[in-house]
Amino acid sequence: DAKTTQPNSMESNEEEPVHLPCNHSTISGTDYIHWYRQLPSQGPEYVIHGLTSNVNNRMASLAIAEDRKSSTLILHRATLRDAAVYYCILRDGMGNTPLVFGKGTRLSVIA
Amino acid sequence: DAGVIQSPRHEVTEMGQEVTLRCKPISGHDYLFWYRQTMMRGLELLIYFNNNVPIDDSGMPEDRFSAKMPNASFSTLKIQPSEPRDSAVYFCASSWALGTQYFGPGTRLLVL
Numbered sequence: 291d292a293k294t295t296q297p298n299s300m301e302s303n304e305e306e307p308v309h310l311p312c313n314h315s316t317i318s319g320t321d322y323i324h325w326y327r328q329l330p331s332q333g334p335e336y337v338i339h340g341l342t343s344n345v346n347n348r349m350a351s352l353a354i355a356e357d358r359k360s361s362t363l364i365l366h367r368a369t370l371r372d373a374a375v376y377y378c379i380l381r382d383g384m385g386n387t388p389l390v391f392g393k394g395t396r397l398s399v400i401a
Numbered sequence: 402d403a404g405v406i407q408s409p410r411h412e413v414t415e416m417g418q419e420v421t422l423r424c425k426p427i428s429g430h431d432y433l434f435w436y437r438q439t440m441m442r443g444l445e446l447l448i449y450f451n452n453n454v455p456i457d458d459s460g461m462p463e464d465r466f467s468a469k470m471p472n473a474s475f476s477t478l479k480i481q482p483s484e485p486r487d488s489a490v491y492f493c494a495s496s497w498a499l500g501t502q503y504f505g506p507g508t509r510l511l512v513l
Contacts, residue, residue: 333494336502388496391436
């Protein structure tokens with residue numbers, strides 16, 4: 291799977307939007323962009339995924355650059371419960387590969 | 402559904418002892434994954450199964466580690482003999498057709 295690059299950590303104020311960036315310059319045409327997050331002392335959980343178009347769900351929005359070499363996970367109003375490690379993962383939609391996690395971005399939310 | 406169930410949640414053992422971690426995947430899921438998480442190495446995929454058959458065990462660190470899936474609702478990860486460097490949080494996850502993966506709460510293992 292292609293590699294992703296994320297900042298090690300980010301900080302946000304509560305109730306403000308958060309934009310978590312992910313670079314994936316070697317993405318292939320069949321790679322889906324997945325985001326998972328891991329809350330403290332829990333297993334990772336699915337957040338959102340997309341291929342080319344921007345995606346929205348109840349948890350977040352995913353904005354994908356036109357050339358697909360980068361994407362941004364958007365939390366519209368950060369809460370203290372959003373403090374977690376956020377992982378951006380590429381996975382080939384045509385292959386049979388499970389998720390391979392990188393280091394992710396540790397998001398801190400300040401009250 | 403209760404989600405992925407793992408047991409025990411915590412395990413403390415002495416070096417050289419056998420450790421068995423257990424996982425019950427979500428009913429109907431055909432893929433099961435074992436991951437290990439440490440501060441140094443992050444979240445590593447150890448092995449995964451499809452329809453109870455191991456597909457890729459290249460992440461298993463060494464022969465002391467073994468995993469089985471005797472039926473669709475149960476899997477074990479065994480470490481024999483255990484060593485202090487095996488101390489980590491072990492996660493089990495399951496999915497249907499390599500879709501969204503659902504993770505269990507993890508087993509925190511400490512080998513003294």
